[in-house]
Amino acid sequence: MQKSQVVHAMKEVCAWLEGRALLEEEVSWLFQSKLPGWEPENVLAFMEQQGSLEKYRGIEQLGEGEETIFSFFSSLRRWIGLAPPVRYRCRRCGATGTDIVLVSCARCGQDDCPYCRRCIGMGRSLGCTPYYTIPSFSSASKTVRPVLDARHILDQYPTLTTAQRAAAEAMLHFRREEEGADEFLVWAVCGAGKTEVMFPIVYEALACGGHVLWATPRRDVVLELAPRLAQAFPDSPLSVLYGASSEKWSRAPLVLATTHQALRFYQRFDLVIIDEVDAFPYHGDPVLPFAVRRARQLPGKTVYLTATPRDEHRKRLVKPHSDTDFLPHVKIPIRYHGHPLPVPGNCRASQLNDRLRQKRPIPELLSFLKQVAEREGQAFLFVASIARLPVLHHYIEQLAPEWRGKVETVHAADPDREIKVKAMREGSIRLLLTTTIMERGVTIGGVDVLVVQADASLFDEAALVQIAGRAGRSAACPDGMVLFLAEEITPDMKAAVRHIQEMNQLAGSEM
Known part of the structure; x- marks a missing residue:
């Protein structure tokens, strides 16, 4: 194979890996599915030499304590209480404390290998397992400025009501602010048509070559939204990811996923939309906000959608606009059909x-x-x-x-x-x-x-x-x-x- 062919082939491989955060086992799955014939070890070593990825252990040690190079003597010191306490953190989900337990590990042969219980549903993150983060090599938020007229974008959606159009326009302005806030909240009553309100900002992000993650805590919402997004953006490939979905490795610029799936992404998306941000399990589980934040490009923008903001967001809504913790927002208090909400x-x-x-x-x-x-x-x-x-x-x-x-x-x-x-x-x-x-x-x-x-x-x-x-x-x-x-x-x-x-x-x- 000529040098130019090798370079081209490596670019193709890297395109599948960029913007992902994967355990070694997940990398192997990706290669088997999308890159048969390539040896993961050789590709990862080359990318590490080029500075295109970072390699860690799945579980890292924090602060004082015995090293995670385990031995009989370190185990003995911990057993008799002479060793300083060891603290660990899962690189994939950020979990610490009692979520990290020591187990007898078949992979490394040690009796006290740390593993994470919090994200076990996505595969075992272990102290001896390599973990890779590969940022996107290009970012629309860094390289492409909006060139489309906002009115032209809004005119693509003539069925938006006055309230919907005003909210959509506010979000377009938010996305275009280079020095402004990177978070925005849409407080829309149930039935306000908040999904359609998001179409203009998604349209602009995709038109500028960006990647968009539309994440929601529940699979039911993913299944409900999938045909609507496919119809709204027929020219943009759509990847739909949830626990039982067959597709795991799409390179589509528009990704609709449960929030758990964000754990497999790293600095990939220019625009992140969190639909039903107040819902279980996103609300109350610090792992999911951690995963979603890490999936976003720096710089990038995040939009929260909700009909019932939780206290942590409500407090930020009423702060002075000059406060760095102020959360820009818009309210849509009326349903798309113009009738009031039924009062219970x-x-x-x-x-x-x-x-x-x-x-x-x-x-x-x-x-x-x-x-x-x-x-x-x-x-x-x-x-x-x-x-x-x-x-x-x-x-x-x-x-x-x-x-x-x-x-x-x-x-x-x-x-x-x-x-x-x-x-x-x-x-x-x-x-x-x-x-x-x-x-x-x-x-x-x-x-x-x-x-x-x-x-x-x-x-x-x-x-x-x-x-x-x-x-x-x-x-x-x-x-x-x-x-x-x-x-x-x-x-x-x-x-x-x-x-x-x-x-x-x-x-x-x-x-």
Whole structure:
């Protein structure tokens, strides 16, 4: 092979590796899948010599303590308590403390090799495993400035409402600011059409040669968004990544993924969009924000999308604009069809749990089902746990027999979840009894909503606002019925109603 051919071939190999953060095993998978015939060791050694990648151990040692070159004597010193404490950190996910444990390792033969429990679902990160970070060799955010007129971009999306267009324009301005903030939050009510609001900024980033990551905590949202993004950007290859997806190594400039998949990227994306930033598991798991931040180019921009900002974001929204921690943002308080959000009713039902279990009449629940039946409608009925699903299912079949054969249950571990959601869309299922897995990311027009045992601790303000947002999504049926049923009316139930009322008032003042 001539030198020019070797150089060309190496560029092709590097193009598959750039912008990734991979364990040695993952590198081997990539080569087997996309680069058969190439020896990973030779390529990685060449790239390391060229300064194109950095090589680490999967688990690094922090601070004082014995070296991670293990021996009988170091193990003995730790066992009798003479060695200083050893602290470790996972290079891949950033986990420390009790997430790192010492194990007997078949790979290196040591009895005290550290490994990370936090990101085990993505493969074993070990103290003896090589870990590679390969930044992108080119960055649109560094080399390409926007040359498209903002009005021209917005005109590509004539169906945007006035509120949507204003938000999209604010984001275009945010992306173009070289010295401005690198984070932006879109606070949009459920059903505001926030997905479509993002299209102009994604269009511009792709048109400028950039890479875009659209990340969301839940697989259901990924599956919901995939056909919409493919239709919106037909000229841009789209990679869809989640735990069970067959494609892992696409070089597509537009990537739609669960937030866990960001662990395999490194400084790749010029624009990162975090959809449903307040949702579990992104909220409350420091690993996922760590992974998403590292996946972004420096410089680059991040946009957060949410209908229910968490406290850490709300506090930043009200800071002075001159404060370095101020979070630029825009609110979209009105749905795309212009109708107000359905306001939930808080309803107290005494001995609710006992009556469900004993199959005694609950007038409020039976009245809700009767109204749905009279409208020939559909409804989501939310419960706080999987164990409550069969209880509610049996209750409905016995006390409301007209619903027999039209009711199904669904939860996160249900292997038929996607089939049931499709059947709900098609109308063959009329009542879908569900855990909070359906609280966001699934849009079905014309449904009513009931939360059973809304006083459960799982149903905080954010969850209840999101659940209420399932109703009234279509212009043909914007006035869905929402009911929170509980033994006691909780502060979160009241806060959710107040949140929705305030957004409706804000929308009315802007019309």
